[in-house]
Amino acid sequence: MSLFNHKIKILTFTALHTGILLASAQSTIQKKTEKIAVQSGKIVPTHLNWSERMLLSEMYRFPESWMLDFSKSPKWTYPSAIVLDGAEQLYAKTGKKEYYDYISSFGDKLVTEDGTILTYELEKYNIDLLNSGNVLLYLYEKEKKEKYLKALRTLRLQIEGQPRTKEGSFWHKKIYPYQVWLDGLYMGMPFYTHYTKDFSKETDAAKAYDDIVFQFDSVQKNLLDKKTGLLYHGWDESRQEAWANKETGLSSNFWGRGMGWYGMAMVDVLDYLPQNHPGRDRLISYIKSFADAIIKVQDKENGLWYQVLDKAGEKGNYTEASASAMFVYMMVKSVNKGYLPQSYKGYAKKGYDGIIKNLITIDENGVVNLNKCCAVAGLGGKPYRDGSYEYYVNEKIRSNDAKATGPFILASIEFEKK
Template sequence: MNFISHPIKLLAFAALGSGIFLSCAQSKLASQAKTETTGQPSGKVVPANLKWSERMMLSEMYRFPEAWMLDFSKSPKWTYPTAIVLDGAELLYAKTGKKEYYQYISDFGDKLVKLDGTILTYELEKYNIDLLNSGNVLLYLYEKEKKEKYLKALQTLRRQIDGQPRTQEGSFWHKKIYPYQVWLDGLYMGMPFYTHYTSDFSKGAEATKAYDDIVFQFDSVQKNLRDKKTGLLYHAWDESRTEAWADKQTGLSPNFWGRSMGWYGMAMVDVLDYLPQNHPGRARLISYLRSYADAIIKVQDKNNGLWYQVLDQPLEKGNYTEATASAMFVYTMIKSVNKGYLPKSYKTYAQKGYDGIIKNLITVDPNGVVNLNKCCAVAGLGGKPYRDGSYEYYVNEEIRSNDAKGTGPFILASLEFEKHQYKRQGIQEKN
């Protein structure tokens, strides 16, 4: 495999050597993007007449010429944010047929999974539920390419689910190093993969048991992490009540963090893609989605349509409208409307949020490259240095642009808004 025939890989090589993403791969991407639908050159890396989904996807590919770079990684690493952007690439390939989107996904699989099925940098024994999310990419690639190495890697990830430590009532711990802790983040990291894998590979009683287990994870979270007064869910719950961040009576963390709620909403709406129509848990999940949507609408900024880093304290010093949570909420609501899980009236709130993102959080460079700004880089609980879950902690975490945890949901939300446009053009939808 030579660099000349794979210009994206050449750019990755140049980036690792120089620390900046400049090489002939970007030149190739720019030349591909210069031809608009009219066939006329646009003079830009990313043409402005494309839909927002493609504009952001091409911008991400320009910034991060290989998909493993999407998490700002300096070398190939198995992380969870990459998969969110690649979900968008899968859908864009299905809609447009543009092979560069598929190649971007395929190159990720080739790079991260060895011939024997070993996943680079992945360690099963850590039982980190975050690391299941990129399994969604391998499910897609195995369906398309049937490579044995992907099947072996998928079976390894599925074994993690079998061994993942659980609370006494059966909820998955977020990580082995965080005993007895359930984080909202984990529902997104693990459950869509678990459901999709079950749909593809399990049958009969084995499948029923798995689907029941998946729905239980949401039942447990609703019981233990949901605030009855506001309908919002706390970031995490410590069954043992031993963590410094955990309330000694309830075990709950102190605040409603925007992105943790965003993860939870995306988890529900994506799990429903693969949960059988006749499963008794579907109705409960849809009821949870309705309750969830009602709660986030109440804390949506009435003026700009966005959501705050700490959801229920918009006027407190240091709080800000945050991009990743806003994109996740918009995606969850518009997809729920399109799928019929929420009434059409909820589209108004999704549209207001989407318009708010474009007006307030999106900037476009002179070359057409699109940026998503005001993304919280990372937030968690515990660890070293210790993260106490306080208001001050959340609002003082690093803020950056073009984090995949925001650009990915923005692409997915854009695709949901664009569905009717594609249908008018006669392009078949992917379910």
């Protein structure tokens, strides 16, 4: 057999296998949704709370949890974990087994019996890839499968080797040397804190907790704009990147979702940071400063936030779903936890109502769509992302991105608490 024909056979098999996976998953979800439809007349019943309506809509769109973020084959990515965080909380609240099965299937598909994580490469030191470790922490707690423990230890090893700036901040990725992005705090720190709480010995844990709080201290020192209270998307310690200011190392804009990642990181880390840790009060003070800054750039009419936060009136800018959902979640959770005064809930509610009124559409079958989501944004790379205003407002916009639907589910859960 020629090499060409051999490659064609491999490609044909791969395509066929992927097609079988997708067909099987679609069949499974159709059976589940048909049962719901018989009971309510709609695939997603409209009498449910928004949290469940959005989760069921995501389960309908992405029949297997590895499909979240529009994946065509099982891939270890970070957005799935945000939606599954909501699923965990809704399972605890409702006891609906389909929610647990949806979470469990992620671990079943992405982690092999020997603990290998599909498509994950430790040596890339990509901090994004720690986020889905949160799903494995949950599944190990529930199922105690050895494969999850092995996978978790691998992810923890990444933290040990993750390159750092001279003062100790984690690089975002090995391919982005000396760069700290706001995104990375959410991608790595809740996992790092949760793992430490569950598995680390007391002396090791104390050191880890100090390291975690330091990551936020460093961001406040290096990425905060003291005039507005907003934080720049990225900082290059080396000042070598074309997007970086040659004097400060900072990128040039305040990206909505970048700040959203940072806000969620702070409130989620506090779930696991010990009550007596001296860094808690500092993190709570950062939350207050953060909330005050985003309130100033909240649209006064619709309650939403813009893709580039401080340039509401400029051409091409738009109210963006993921940033809006993240800010709402961060504020309402902070109020519920006592980190912010009750008065801040009003700003969160205005944003939440703005999302429902302006960014959500509902299909005839009850399926909920969340629109105007920035698909992706970053700095550097190929093709080069220069961090300019024009760059951010011209990135692809799509509906039902997990980076928006996940925070919307989480925000809804917080509003639904009695």
